[in-house]
Amino acid sequence: MDGRIFLQALRQITEAVTGELDIKKAMDILVHKIRLTTETDCCSIYLLDSFRKRYRLMATDGLSQSAVGKATLHFDEGLVGVVGTTGEVLNLANAPSHPNFKYLPDVGEDEYQSFLGVPILDQGSTIGVLIIQSKSRQQFGEQEESFLVTLAAQMGSIISRSREEHSLEDDELKRIKGISSTGEIAIAKALVWQPDTSLDDVKIQKTEDSTLQVDLFTQVLFQMQIEMDKATLKMQEGEKSNAAFGYMASYGKLLDDSTFSDEVISCIEQGHYLATSAVKFVIERRLKDALIQGQDDKVIDIKDFGQVLVSRLVHACNREFDIDEQVVLVMENMPAAMVADLPKDKIVGFVATSQVSSAHASILARDFGIPSVLGVKVNINDLDGHTVIVDGRNCEVILDPPESVIGEFKQLVSQSKEQQDLFSREATEPANTLDGQHVTVSLNAGLNQNGSEALQAGDNIGLYRTEIAFMMCDTFPGEQQQYEWYSRILEQSAPKPVCMRTLDIGSDKGLPYLQSKEPNPALGWRGVRVTVDMPNILHTQLRAMLLAHQKYGNLELMIPMVSCMEEVHFVKSAIIEVANELRQKTGKEVTLPPFGVMIEVPSTTYLMDELSQEVDFFSIGSNDLIQYLLAVDRANPNVARFYDCFHPAVVRCLKGLVDKAKEHNKPITVCGESAGDPLSALLLLSLGYTSLSMNNSFIARIKYIMRRVSCEDLQKLAAEALKLTDGKSIRALYDAYAANQGLGKIMSSYQQEIKAIIESGEKTDNH
Numbered sequence: 001m002d003g004r005i006f007l008q009a010l011r012q013i014t015e016a017v018t019g020e021l022d023i024k025k026a027m028d029i030l031v032h033k034i035r036l037t038t039e040t041d042c043c044s045i046y047l048l049d050s051f052r053k054r055y056r057l058m059a060t061d062g063l064s065q066s067a068v069g070k071a072t073l074h075f076d077e078g079l080v081g082v083v084g085t086t087g088e089v090l091n092l093a094n095a096p097s098h099p100n101f102k103y104l105p106d107v108g109e110d111e112y113q114s115f116l117g118v119p120i121l122d123q124g125s126t127i128g129v130l131i132i133q134s135k136s137r138q139q140f141g142e143q144e145e146s147f148l149v150t151l152a153a154q155m156g157s158i159i160s161r162s163r164e165e166h167s168l169e170d171d172e173l174k175r176i177k178g179i180s181s182t183g184e185i186a187i188a189k190a191l192v193w194q195p196d197t198s199l200d201d202v203k204i205q206k207t208e209d210s211t212l213q214v215d216l217f218t219q220v221l222f223q224m225q226i227e228m229d230k231a232t233l234k235m236q237e238g239e240k241s242n243a244a245f246g247y248m249a250s251y252g253k254l255l256d257d258s259t260f261s262d263e264v265i266s267c268i269e270q271g272h273y274l275a276t277s278a279v280k281f282v283i284e285r286r287l288k289d290a291l292i293q294g295q296d297d298k299v300i301d302i303k304d305f306g307q308v309l310v311s312r313l314v315h316a317c318n319r320e321f322d323i324d325e326q327v328v329l330v331m332e333n334m335p336a337a338m339v340a341d342l343p344k345d346k347i348v349g350f351v352a353t354s355q356v357s358s359a360h361a362s363i364l365a366r367d368f369g370i371p372s373v374l375g376v377k378v379n380i381n382d383l384d385g386h387t388v389i390v391d392g393r394n395c396e397v398i399l400d401p402p403e404s405v406i407g408e409f410k411q412l413v414s415q416s417k418e419q420q421d422l423f424s425r426e427a428t429e430p431a432n433t434l435d436g437q438h439v440t441v442s443l444n445a446g447l448n449q450n451g452s453e454a455l456q457a458g459d460n461i462g463l464y465r466t467e468i469a470f471m472m473c474d475t476f477p478g479e480q481q482q483y484e485w486y487s488r489i490l491e492q493s494a495p496k497p498v499c500m501r502t503l504d505i506g507s508d509k510g511l512p513y514l515q516s517k518e519p520n521p522a523l524g525w526r527g528v529r530v531t532v533d534m535p536n537i538l539h540t541q542l543r544a545m546l547l548a549h550q551k552y553g554n555l556e557l558m559i560p561m562v563s564c565m566e567e568v569h570f571v572k573s574a575i576i577e578v579a580n581e582l583r584q585k586t587g588k589e590v591t592l593p594p595f596g597v598m599i600e601v602p603s604t605t606y607l608m609d610e611l612s613q614e615v616d617f618f619s620i621g622s623n624d625l626i627q628y629l630l631a632v633d634r635a636n637p638n639v640a641r642f643y644d645c646f647h648p649a650v651v652r653c654l655k656g657l658v659d660k661a662k663e664h665n666k667p668i669t670v671c672g673e674s675a676g677d678p679l680s681a682l683l684l685l686s687l688g689y690t691s692l693s694m695n696n697s698f699i700a701r702i703k704y705i706m707r708r709v710s711c712e713d714l715q716k717l718a719a720e721a722l723k724l725t726d727g728k729s730i731r732a733l734y735d736a737y738a739a740n741q742g743l744g745k746i747m748s749s750y751q752q753e754i755k756a757i758i759e760s761g762e763k764t765d766n767h
């Protein structure tokens with residue numbers, strides 16, 4: 001067959017499939033077109049159902065249609081299983097004579113002789129098998145092979161993305177994957193919360209319940225009418241300056257205009273649109289008319305009116321936070337400021353649907369210890385009022401689970417609570433290992449209100465992220481404001497030290513008032529680079545910190561994202577400059593706090609000797625260090641599987657750093673997420689780290705673990721780990737040790753249990 005025809009067909013098929021939103025239809029198109037192009041008798045797609053460990057026939061042109069969705073093969077059965085397990089192309093002229101050939105009744109493949117199967121791959125894993133078959137005994141050619149291989153490569157990511165968005169089989173649990181997650185499990189009704197929606201942002205959406213939407217619209221209109229009447233009365237009584245009512249008058253005429261409400265209602269009823277969408281349509285139509293007629297003054301009134309109506313409609317739907325029962329809060333985004341203000345006793349879980357939920361949003365959620373799944377691809381309105389399970393451990397949301405599944409998850413929640421109680425009972429005991437090594441377990445803080453309560457368990461504050469408070473402001477906070485923040489946290493913690501980091505913004509931590517668009521922000525203007533470029537911002541922060549330190553004396557100061565010595569010299573000079581100014585201004589001696597740098601850019605791992613001459617301590621930002629060392633974006637789910645604290649390069653790098661710090665007699669702490677992860681914490685201890693700083697919700701668990709392991713044993717393990725060359729084997733060493741110490745269950749994080757519940761929750765298979 002002509003190569004050009006294949007190329008053309010390839011393009012056409014890919015376009016047709018990518019343009020089809022319904023994945024089942026897309027697969028039907030695919031098999032049909034492939035069969036025609038390759039001039040064979042049959043083309044089929046089998047997809048792997050990983051929970052049941054079976055391949056299921058999902059689409060076919062040539063086999064019996066009644067077998068679609070029903071015929072399955074165990075993952076290592078039949079020729080499909082050979083392709084799936086080897087991940088190789090299988091090209092056979094006489095398929096039935098192959099020892100692995102398996103005859104499936106009712107599928108209708110009796111007459112086919114030759115077989116060409118290729119794996120459908122997504123991110124390195126086989127997710128299905130694409131097959132062509134013919135009645136004659138013939139070996140398929142190289143062109144057919146490369147045609148199928150190329151198509152299968154493109155299909156992998158399309159199918160996998162679509163699988164995440166929609167459940168492929170109706171009888172499966174509705175499980176929706178997120179991008180990142182925190183915490184354990186929450187089960188409750190979902191409450192959708194949307195901040196004031198702008199008219200421009202209203203998405204056009206349809207509804208099946210037009211009556212409800214008409215009722216909603218008329219209720220809101222009626223309510224506004226009453227408010228309007230009251231406003232008019234007040235104005236007649238002379239309260240003309242009352243701004244709260246003032247805006248009502250300008251669109252009073254629109255409220256009285258019955259053609260407006262008629263138009264909206266008919267748009268809802270006939271077009272089956274949501275009330276907000278219908279309002280948007282009608283308002284846009286009116287705006288157009290007003291512009292054509294040159295009535296510019298009317299345009300603003302119409303727009304305002306539409307905006308108020310939309311806001312009212314959205315809030316009428318969402319009932320704000322006047323809730324009696326506990327809920328899972330569903331939002332598009334999870335802004336830091338908003339999370340800080342939430343009624344925590346009512347919110348048992350978070351779901352955010354925005355795909356750009358940042359790594360730092362996760363850190364905030366973790367700080368609160370509330371299970372969350374972020375970046376869930378779902379229409380926000382599909383969740384409102386539905387029961388959901390937020391599974392922070394598996395990074396997924398289960399929508400409308402059956403009672404049996406809810407019951408089993410509830411059991412897990414209570415088991416996990418029992419575990420937490422176990423950890424909490426010892427939370428204030430020191431973390432001394434079985435052989436007497438003390439491990440300092442500190443708190444990562446940033447939201448002021450966490451300070452005092454959390455410190456009861458942590459030894460001190462090992463990382464105070466100052467940028468979180470900056471993120472909640474509308475402009476750069478002034479010196480007095482910052483002085484109050486820092487004083488509060490130093491006072492609450494005194495005499496225990498608080499390690500404050502200067503502003504660390506950039507990449508996924510943006511300030512609303514300092515936007516910088518960069519093509520590659522993780523490698524861009526971030527951390528200390530920003531403050532070096534804005535010395536006024538740095539000086540203000542340093543002044544506020546030093547002033548607070550003069551009063552409480554427990555500050556430690558460190559700088560983030562250092563990549564060269566010049567940055568260290570620059571900040572040290574700035575500290576001296578600010579201290580001199582203060583000395584002159586107050587006439588009093590100024591005490592300087594201990595000064596440290598974060599080791600999170602690989603270049604600094606080669607500068608430990610020089611840095612040791614300049615600093616009092618080191619703190620390892622393992623989140624960024626691993627990201628840069630392995631070239632894996634810490635917030636990108638597509639490469640999450642490459643992000644590994646047990647990677648031999650990471651292990652050896654961490655070993656080198658702790659040895660250098662010891663050689664120079666400088667304290668060294670790890671304050672990235674790996675410090676709070678049970679297995680990584682064992683790795684760190686084995687390498688010689690005895691100071692770990694983590695989020696509040698991990699402190700008690702890590703202390704519990706530390707008290708049940710031996711430093712000497714772990715050091716022996718590290719000696720072995722440093723010789724290994726792959727992350728899997730290194731991890732296995734620590735896993736085995738933890739199991740041996742009776743800590744297996746704590747490490748496993750209920751993954752196996754959750755898998756089993758889900759398996760039994762989905763309908764049992766016929767095959």
Ligand code: PEP
Pocket residue numbers: 463465504600620621622623624625671672673
């Ligand atoms: C880190 O990089 O490990 C760290 C603690 O800093 P952040 O997560 O705020 O970048």
Ligand code: MG
Pocket residue numbers: 560600621623624
């Ligand atoms: Mg960092």
